Amino acid sequence: MPRDVRVATTAVERRAPVVAAVPGTGRTGRLALGAAVTAIYVFLLAPVAIIVFSSFNPTEANTFPPTGLSLRWYAKFFESAGFVAAFRFSLWLALVAAVAATAIGFLTAYGLVRCWRRGPGVVQSLAMLPMMVPHLLISISLLLALMVVPVPELAALIVGHVLICLPFAIACIVASLEGIDAQLELAALTLGASRLRALWEVVIPLVAPGFLSALLFTFMVSFGDVYIALFLSGPGRTTLPIEIFAYMQWESTPVVAAITTVQILLIIGLGLVIERLVGLRNIMRV
Amino acid sequence: MAKTILELQGVVKRYGATLGVGPVDVDVREGEFLTLLGPSGCGKTTTLHVVAGLLFPDQGRVVLGARDITRLDPQNRDMGLVFQNYALFPHKTVFDNVAFGLRMRRTPRAEIAGRVRRVLDMVGLPGVEARLPGQLSGGQRQRVALARALVIEPTVLLLDEPLSNLDAVLRKRMRLDLRELQQHLGIATIFVTHDQDEAFEISDRVVLLNRGRVEQVGTPEELYDDPATRFAAEFIGETNLIEGVVAAAAGAIVTVDTSVGARYEAFAPGRSLRGGDPVYVMIRPERIDLVPERPAGGVAMPATVSKRVFAGDVITFELRTEHGLLLRCSKPSVAEYRALAPGAPVWAVVRDCRALPRDGDGEA
């Protein structure tokens, strides 16, 4: 889909979200803000950067800066059946959860944006319910439910992940849908399309960026989840974070750092793919 | 008289407790260009959307030919609708936009290409097929929207203020093109606008709406010469309205005593007015003659020119009569009228006037 489609998404005038260069700020103000923002980014990324660097540490200590350069911990990671299996499982789970959450999220978002204009606030807030409940609670409750209802644990794990991912999917798709002129669907109807056809031909192509961002966010949320998996993991069903958590109870070597670096490479890879497809700018509209 | 293609019978649409529009009783004839005219909020777009099937009325029927289509889905109504904002699919090329309706009707691919090209030629846009709507100008987009609605050869063409988003010059040109195209195709068309000049220039008949109610239906001439209500008189062109009471009625001619003392013989066609009825005397500005001396016959009033506005081809005067009445008068911009300056005394002769019914409180 061509990039300039984004520009012409609506016939209705959209207000520009961006003001040319931070306005109304003098030289010092701008410098101060720039410094503050840089400092905050350092705060945000430093621990991650440290992990990446310490993954190359030849010794077992958790020191930074690393005393040398070695790939032994990466080797250890790939050799470890447990970690590799957990990594693959996390990937698979995140994919499943992302797709499911995006699908249900789309249905919900469409219902909210097109059919619930009267009271969007309340109903939309209800859709965000899982965000307002500690994940811990969701997890324990599902575990409890498992004792009462005979459902495979894997299903409960997936459901748990879908639950915590849904609010993100909904937010992304609602943001995207709101930018689409409602009249486009009406036009398609008057031209002879059924409601479903109109959805397929008009809405879905235009919500594509929303879908992508929903998939991206939900994938990340699911992959990084600890609390749901804490109670619902099991033999053969361990996610990577849980595997790391267990490992860290006994040992604390830079293997963890190596695994994290691989994860980070994965995210960067995802980010690059999205940039190529739709452009990161267009995704980050939550 | 031409055949009726579409009929609205007693259509009423409410939004909660507020009246959207209704009751509307209108028929659209074969090949006719019918305009729904009125200020914003008057219900004209609502009416159009009821015809298109995007809204279902609370009361009344929509009849197409012999079929009652009141509750028929929009996709099955065989009408072409052009939206005010065009609603072109931004992710599809011009070709795909125009071809959309044909694809929905399962037209064979080879046929689609030919028809799309022909209709794009017809609206004056050859060669833009591969472009995206975002790459077109406003006027071009408008024509693509039109092409998209026309290519499916609908029974009725519906246009929702299609020219509103164009600049004035383009607008004037496009409305004539539109009318020409419509006449060439002979397709029954319902056109919505708030612009009275536009409506008059291109319509066969006009439906005047105000706050959800139909004020009047008629040809432009009928609406101009014989407005049915005060609103109609004031919305269409300029007018003078004088409050009065019917003194005597003889057929279509009534004698009116006005509050300013003068007495008029007014024409009131098709209205059964009786002595004592409150009315307005409506005088169009160009129906007042200005003469330097008292004329032999006719109703003449001595007056002074109080204001004068030169508008190129026309001069508008404000006259103050001896009764204190302010009258608007417009005259062609020729020497004798150009010479009249504020303060000059004249005699105003009313060539003809109408009588309109008036509510007790003078409601518009």
Place this chain on the structure above:
Amino acid sequence: MATERREVVEAGGRSGRLWLAPIALLYLIALIAPISFFLVMSVFRYSALELWVPTVTGENFARLLGDAYHRAIIVRTLKIALLTTIGCLALGYPLAWYLARTASAWRGLLMFLVIAPLMTGVIVRTYGWIVLLGSEGTINTILRGLGLVDRPLKILHTELAVLIALVHILLPYMVFPLFAALAGQDPDLERAAHTLGAGRARTFLEVTLPLSRPGILMGSALVFTLTAGAVVTPALMGGKDVRMLGQTIYELTMSTLNWPLASAVAFVLVLCQFAILLVYFRSGRRRAA
């Protein structure tokens, strides 16, 4: 435009509720029912043999609220949650403001950088802080290298450590609602304020800040929720010295197996949340009115 919106409501509204059925069903079966079930347990009796005995009793709450130890944990959790929220707000607002107002071409990347750490997971980022703050860690190494301290500072296993780590981990959750609120503001509003004579500070205080309130509330509600329910970070960063409600629930459920008490703790947690959410909704509604 109101007409169009109504129409889509008409056209889609007939089946409107259908769209929301899947999520409603999911929430009901997988979220509301199980959680309610779990919370109800707080009034049941604990038994070493079964998980719970269906006799109604108030002993769990009595224990929870009467015990000074548990009360301290509740207070500490609330305190840390509040401080974390404030910290996230302090750091997140400038970031969100910058992201919302900048025209830089790197905007997409910068925003991506804010959420990317989310994916690495709580554990790993906490691990990073352990490396940073441990006695052999980076900070201490730097401080000792510079000769500022003789012995390593004990930063880990303190409330401060937990606070820092939590702020770091939850910052993205604050940045996003704030960003959404700030980016959605009409830039003309600020310009109008300027032309009326308001300086930058004034404009910010009187126009931008109040309008970003929904974002602040949403972000705060989110961060507070996530902090109150945190287990991993307090466990790893605070150890035995800094215990919070989340860890208590975890231990009660997995080690002690006292589910009714765990449920009571969770109930208290949820109660605090509801209080926060109520504040959030009330303010939101007042603003809308």
